[in-house]
Amino acid sequence: MFALIMQSATPVGAGGLAMQIMPFLLIGLIFYFLIIRPQNQRVKAHRQLLSEIMRGDTVVTNGGLIGKVKKVADEELTVTFGDTDIKVVRTMIADVRNRSVAANDASTKKK
The missing domain is CATH 1.20.5 (Single alpha-helices involved in coiled-coils or other helix-helix interfaces)
Known part of the structure; x- marks a missing residue:
């Protein structure tokens, strides 16, 4: 066998x-x-x-807070939540809503 x-x-x-x-x-x-x-x-x-985050963008943090970007630095953003300004580390941003258009954008210039 x-x-x-x-x-x-x-x-x-x-x-x-x-x-x-x-x-x-x-x-x-x-x-x-x-x-x-x-x-x-x-x-x-x-x-x-x-x-690509710039001043005026509406952002959502990882904690779920929604605010508007007031100031952009290298690694920190100053975000307005209601009536208060809070510094947020750039990497803690989960999403960007309602992107603002840059003031010097070529497509917005008058002909």
């Missing part, structure tokens, strides 16, 4: 090792295209959104 089992087993050779590694490579490729790449694109878009 043992001899019958040993005869039906295929020896592991160079092709067998490649076939054992192939599922792991395939899973890694699927993870890259379904999880890692889209997350990197979202992070890149959020960084661009944060770099």
Whole structure:
């Protein structure tokens, strides 16, 4: 009986090792295209959104507070929430609503 089992087993050779590694490579490729790449694109878009914040934009913080940007510094924003001005770290902005148009925008000039 043992001899019958040993005869039906295929020896592991160079092709067998490649076939054992192939599922792991395939899973890694699927993870890259379904999880890692889209997350990197979202992070890149959020960084661009944060770099384009200007005075007059309505922003939403990670805590859910909605306010209007009063002053823009390098890493800090002064945001007006109701009647109070609060300094907020730029990275704590989750979204920008109602983007304001720059005052010196070329498309708003009269012809």
